[in-house]
Amino acid sequence: xxxxxxxxxHILQRILYFLSQKDAVRTSVxxxxxxxxxxxxxxxxxxxxxxxxxxxxxxTTVEQNLQRYCDQRMCLEEFSLLIILDNxxxxxxxEKWIPTLKNMGVKKFRLSIYWKYSRQLPxxxxxxxxxxxxxxxxxxxxxxxxxxxxxxKHLKRLLLVKVEIEDGVFQKIISSCPLIETLSLExxxxxxxxxxxxxxxxxxxxxxxxxxxxxxxxIYPASLEIxxxxxxxxxxxxxxxxxxxxxxxxNHVILTSFDNFSSCKFPSLVNLCISHCDGLDESxxxxxxxxxxxxxxxxxxxxxxxxxxxxxxxxxxxxxTLYLLMRDDPSLWLLKLRKLLESLSRSKISLTIFQFHINxxxxxxxxxxx
Amino acid sequence: xxxxxxxxxxxxxxxNDDELFSVAxxxxxxxxxxxxxxxxxxxxxxxxxxxxxGKTLASVITYMxxxxxxxxxxxxxxxxxxxxxxxxxxxxLADMVLAANYLNMSxxxxxxxxxxxxxxxxxxxxxxxxxxxxxxxxxxxxxxAVKEEHKWTFEGVETDDDN
Numbered sequence: 432x433x434x435x436x437x438x439x440x441h442i443l444q445r446i447l448y449f450l451s452q453k454d455a456v457r458t459s460v461x462x463x464x465x466x467x468x469x470x471x472x473x474x475x476x477x478x479x480x481x482x483x484x485x486x487x488x489x490x491t492t493v494e495q496n497l498q499r500y501c502d503q504r505m506c507l508e509e510f511s512l513l514i515i516l517d518n519x520x521x522x523x524x525x526e527k528w529i530p531t532l533k534n535m536g537v538k539k540f541r542l543s544i545y546w547k548y549s550r551q552l553p554x555x556x557x558x559x560x561x562x563x564x565x566x567x568x569x570x571x572x573x574x575x576x577x578x579x580x581x582x583x584k585h586l587k588r589l590l591l592v593k594v595e596i597e598d599g600v601f602q603k604i605i606s607s608c609p610l611i612e613t614l615s616l617e618x619x620x621x622x623x624x625x626x627x628x629x630x631x632x633x634x635x636x637x638x639x640x641x642x643x644x645x646x647x648x649x650i651y652p653a654s655l656e657i658x659x660x661x662x663x664x665x666x667x668x669x670x671x672x673x674x675x676x677x678x679x680x681x682n683h684v685i686l687t688s689f690d691n692f693s694s695c696k697f698p699s700l701v702n703l704c705i706s707h708c709d710g711l712d713e714s715x716x717x718x719x720x721x722x723x724x725x726x727x728x729x730x731x732x733x734x735x736x737x738x739x740x741x742x743x744x745x746x747x748x749x750x751x752t753l754y755l756l757m758r759d760d761p762s763l764w765l766l767k768l769r770k771l772l773e774s775l776s777r778s779k780i781s782l783t784i785f786q787f788h789i790n791x792x793x794x795x796x797x798x799x800x801x
Numbered sequence: 802x803x804x805x806x807x808x809x810x811x812x813x814x815x816x817n818d819d820e821l822f823s824v825a826x827x828x829x830x831x832x833x834x835x836x837x838x839x840x841x842x843x844x845x846x847x848x849x850x851x852x853x854x855g856k857t858l859a860s861v862i863t864y865m866x867x868x869x870x871x872x873x874x875x876x877x878x879x880x881x882x883x884x885x886x887x888x889x890x891x892x893x894l895a896d897m898v899l900a901a902n903y904l905n906m907s908x909x910x911x912x913x914x915x916x917x918x919x920x921x922x923x924x925x926x927x928x929x930x931x932x933x934x935x936x937x938x939x940x941x942x943x944x945x946a947v948k949e950e951h952k953w954t955f956e957g958v959e960t961d962d963d964n
Contacts, residue, residue: 433934434895435917442898445910449918457954460926460947463938 436464444472448508452476474509475500489514490524497528501535511541511564522546522553529555539563546570549595557581557604568592572600581607588613597621605630620644627652628668634675638663642683660684670694678702686720693721700724706733730778739767741774750779757786812839813847814862820855821847824862828869833905852903857896864909882912891920891933925958 435443447455447469455469477493479486493512500507510532516522525544532540540561546569554576556562562583572594586608596619605611611630615637616622622640626649627633633652639661640646647664651671659680666687677699686692686708703724720740727744733754753771757764772780810826812835830836838848850858864885871877889897894913901910921929930937939947948955 433936434892435933436935438895438898439902442902442910442914445914446917446921449915450922453954454918454922454924456951457926457958458921458929459951460939460944461930461935461937463943465935466947 432464436462440468440471443468447472448474452478470496470499471505473506474511475507476509476511478511478513479515480513486514486517486521490521494524494528497531501531507532507535507537509539509541510537510561511543513543513566515545517547519550522550526553526555529559532559532561537561542566544568544570552576554579557583559583560585562586564588566590566592567594569594571595572604573597574600576600577603584608584610586611590615590617591619592617594619595621598624601625622646625649630654636660639682647687667692667695670696672696672698673700674698676700680704680706681708682706684708689720693719695723697722697724699726701726701728703727703729704731704733706731708734730775736764736767736771739770741771744777746778748779749777750781751775752781754783755785757784814858815847815849816853816855816858817851818855820858822855822858822862824865825869828862828865831865831869831906831908833907835904850904853900854896857893857900860893860897861900861904861906861909868908878908882908886912886916889916891917923958 438446443465447458450458455472458469459466475493475496477489477496479489497510499505512528514521525542529540538561540559541564542556542562543564543566545567548569549571550569552567552570552572556565557577558579558581560582563585565583565586565588567590569592572591573596577600581604584607587610589604589608589611590613592615598621601619601622605614605627606629609630610632612632613635614627614630614633615635616625617637617639618641620640623645624647625638627636628649628651630652632654634654634656636650636655636657637659638646638648639659640663642662644662645664646662647666648660649666649668650658651668651673653672653674655673656675657678658676659678661682661684664685664687665681669688669691671694673695676697679697679700679702681704683706703722722740722742724742725745727742727746728749730742730749730751732752734756736753736755736757755768772782811823812826812829814822814824814829814835816822826839830839835848853861864882867881867885868878871881886894894917898910898913898917901907901913920932924932929935937944
């Protein structure tokens with residue numbers, strides 16, 4: 432026999448563990464000795480998108496597979512399930528399966544579920560200690576969902592899309608799951624106040640909402656690498672050092688304190704994009720935003736430019752891309768622009784000005800290596 | 802042991818083709834098999850490793866030294882592993898995964914398994930058979946039946962002539 436087929440079965444199972452379900456199942460065609468290795472690998476990945484069968488059959492297969500691992504006492508380390516649920520009966524299958532996973536000693540449980548309407552998530556989900564990855568769309572997450580304790584302390588990735596969840600419930604979840612590394616909240620419109628200060632391992636934070644909702648976000652884990660926020664009020668703690676932050680994207684964000692932001696340090700920041708953050712200087716007459724980012728590589732600003740700002744960096748090669756919208760009083764505005772260009776003068780600048788009121792035509796100036 | 806004297810203890814490992822290797826105990830105990838021997842006090846003289854040849858053992862020791870020199874930073878360790886395995890051919894990988902299995906080094910076993918899996922990723926059945934020299938012992942009817950059963954796994958995969 433060939434070298435790979437001769438490897439011990441548990442090593443072949445381990446190799447297949449690292450393949451997608453599709454690639455793993457396809458190995459059954461290689462030769463007779465490969466025909467069943469895939470269905471004994473230590474992970475069971477069931478994704479409804481991948482299959483053409485109907486949902487009832489899909490769920491029956493998942494159930495049979497689980498039962499097979501259970502009956503044959505095979506090692507199951509990971510269980511991943513991705514499905515659109517549209518039937519209350521299907522949702523209740525989770526209530527049956529999750530305790531089974533616990534009994535089988537599954538260490539990593541990934542769940543990706545979609546539900547079109549608001550329906551309470553079965554409480555059993557947050558009782559799963561092995562839950563590592565939860566991606567949820569639709570559903571309602573209220574006090575009864577997490578009525579008892581949140582036991583999923585190993586949760587690393589939490590993605591909520593269009594989930595009806597209120598502040599108290601959200602805070603309870605994140606204070607119970609200190610290992611979260613990725614947190615993404617999209618269109619969860621009941622959230623008003625988010626504090627993510629206690630997630631010490633948080634690396635990626637994504638938030639987006641709609642213009643009509645107002646949510647205040649307090650942010651400061653030093654572990655953060657990517658922050659991407661759209662449509663929210665954001666407060667940065669005074670004098671904080673974001674040691675690991677590489678990318679900061681603020682879109683339609685209102686900074687609650689300019690001074691606080693200006694006092695923060697961003698030693699690792701490479702990408703900065705500030706887009707349409709224009710409501711930010713309403714409070715003070717002359718707002719100045721200062722950014723301490725010695726390693727900045729790409730700076731993009733898009734907006735009305737009704738503030739002045741400067742960037743301190745020791746980067747040798749970096750670029751600034753400015754899309755400025757101009758209105759009223761051009762003389763003052765141009766003075767401000769001059770100051771800005773001076774502070775960016777060591778970067779490759781690409782400047783686009785959109786002028787309103789005075790001239791309907793847009794003026795385009797490109798200015799390199801000023 | 803090492804803690805008492807304050808100097809790093811060195812172990813001597815012997816491959817199945819009688820090559821001797823010196824390695825710091827702190828690096829060698831990445832192998833649970835070796836760690837158990839050390840803990841049982843059987844590591845005084847030469848530790849014979851009957852299932853590993855000299856060439857593979859040399860490579861495993863390079864890995865042990867390299868990975869144990871990296872402080873607890875999972876990303877740096879991962880990039881070290883990727884680099885360490887990047888130029889290894891399949892024969893070497895097969896030797897390494899068997900050695901990792903025998904020495905009970907789960908981190909190396911996982912890394913090598915993942916590397917082998919990476920080679921198979923998204924590849925057609927024919928390609929994988931050729932690459933690894935796997936002989937197709939299905940009759941054409943049997944093969945057609947297995948393919949039919951898992952038809953969905955062939956969607957979007959490169960096709961080739963012999964399959």
